[in-house]
Amino acid sequence: MTPARPFRDVVPPELLSPWRTPERDALQKTARDFARDLVLPIADELDPIKGEMPPALIEALAAQGWFGITVSADHGGLGLGVFEYCLVSEELARAWLSVGSILARGQGLGTQVLDADRRATLLARSAAGSWIGSIALSEPTAGSDLAGVQTRAVRDGDDWLLTGRKRWAGNALAADFVEVLARVREPEPGESRSAGLEPFLVVKDRGVFPAGMTGTAIDKIGYHGFLTWDLQLDAVRVPDSDRLTGLYGDEGAGADAGGFASVQRGLNIARVHTAARAVGVARAAVEDCTLYLQEREQFGRPISDFQALRFALADMAAEVAQARAFWQQVAHLLDEGLPAEQESAAVKLL
Template sequence: MTHRPDTSATAVPGPLTDERREIQALARDFAMNEVLPLANELDPQQGAIPDSLRGQMAEMGFFGLLIPEEHGGLGLGVFEYCLVAEELARAWLSVSGLLARGNGMGGGFTAEQQKRLLPLVANGEYLGAYALSEAEAGSDVANLSCRARRDGDEWVVTGTKMWCTYADEADYLVLFARTDPDKDPAKPHRGISAFLVEKPRGTFPPGVTGSKVRKIGYHGWNTWELSFDEVRLPGDALLGEEGRGFYLAVSGLEVGRAHTAARAIGLARAGLEDSIAYVREREQFGRPIGDFQAIRFKIAQMATEIEASRRLMYHVATEIDQGRRCSLEASMAKLSASEMAERVTSEALQIHGGAGYTTDFAVERHWRDARLTRIFEGTSEIQLRVISDELLGRSA
């Protein structure tokens, strides 16, 4: 078996307590022994994450990391959530994304819904997917045109949604639609509402059809374009207050960006660790290529960039857990980690040479998936906009 060096937490002081190290070790063992073999087998053929793996994640409590203990979860913080996410992403980005189909999906639930549904979320029986973005409303998420109108005691939804990952396998969708037809051009975010759309796992609700998005990576599950054709929802499907769905959509941005930073770090770590293993075995000119300074310096630079991004992510997770606003730092962490992940995985592919440009080595998967982290949860350009607005004030 190829030696895989641990580059995840060398001499980490302070926030990595003994309890957190145990959680990290548990997640790492699961990722390397259960997730990685499946990723290596299934990703090249675009196979689906098996239900059995989802069941194992549920048994380990991974879907309930952020759910309070009174609702059946582990009651842990964003720091622990990010530790687990990094380990899972090191094996397969898609599985680390599956983690978020439980944790963090209950925003807007009423007290009654929390009592009824969160225990099901924690044990993996009630996982969700977002139906938020549209063809003309990606970064400009306030520009939604999907419409929900009242009809007696029901809501009727018409429109389309894009980038709905896991929409088929989820047990419910969180749907965002415009309930006020008179969009204010000056304040387009007003009049957007959120809805809980419950459905059987493995199918779409009546009146909803889907087309698969043909992705270059993020395999293991499907991403959909959804069409809603006069879909009827009960009156109590509304999540939170009518017209305030936009605030629900953006309320979890700090956690989402910390989570994405952790996933990007995991991908970069995969590239680094695979490269270290490779340069010890690959020989040219009569010796391992790890003896050549050019390769050694690449490895050193990759490791340094990963650790710098990890420390910033740890800081953001700590700030969130302590209840302090950190939108600036969260955007910095997401920007730093995602840009770093593409650089590091690209260097990893370069270190592998021609072999890296084949599907025989996992490094090409790390590279493909790392590219996505610069796009989802807010593009790098959006993060730069957030950061510059925090520092300079918003431009006219």
């Protein structure tokens, strides 16, 4: 195994920020040490062979409580915000992108069931890392335009039968459940195109697909660590109790219980989380580039002495710092209860 390159703070993770606190600094250092000491050696070994992250690594993440960063302390989580969630994920993604991503499969995902007692149980499992899911939203003809989803949910007594095709379902085979977005009816005149879309909880065992669901792993050029799936659903049976609502339990009386609301809320968080992970990967590129410039020699000296390359490196470092400042701003807005829909889309683009 090739020894891992050491972390180098070309873009210091502790840059001054109006949202910086001693508690966040401590959390960031813990995540950075974890990424350097545990994640990076595994990534260097498994990523080149498109390997999957080992169960021991998942267990180590769970032991830190990081599957429940945004889950309330009442349910066994850390009770922190989107900011801390992204802070940890940036550091983990600096070592291996998929490890920063796997945290999104916790954080209360797949817990918005109708029964309050069961919801509490699932939240506790999510926080503990024993309720890790997969999200099946996209389809061959519906990605950013989720209103174009064609997967159907047809009522059959007390159950629903899901039929359709889903793309880009990360971690689907290894998950405890797959959250599937499906259409239960067509929109009425004057309604939004998203009317009639509902998320369903397909509960499964790790390592197998449930009856009616088959999958083909998508061959990716990167983003290894877990498999990403093209799923076929043929009358997958789901009880009505596993139809998800838009409620997490903290919205108060009168909140919209429509299931698509939970998808919209989750996507805004997912976008800034994607941006934070991208910053982690970009930091790794800048740091590795810096080390290479110091090692590579031309004309009897390191090429890091050449001003043109220094200019390029400075531009790279500045762009990474800019992107970090933006995701921190958007995460702060979300923690303040603002939807930040345009901002979350913009930071993902950046």
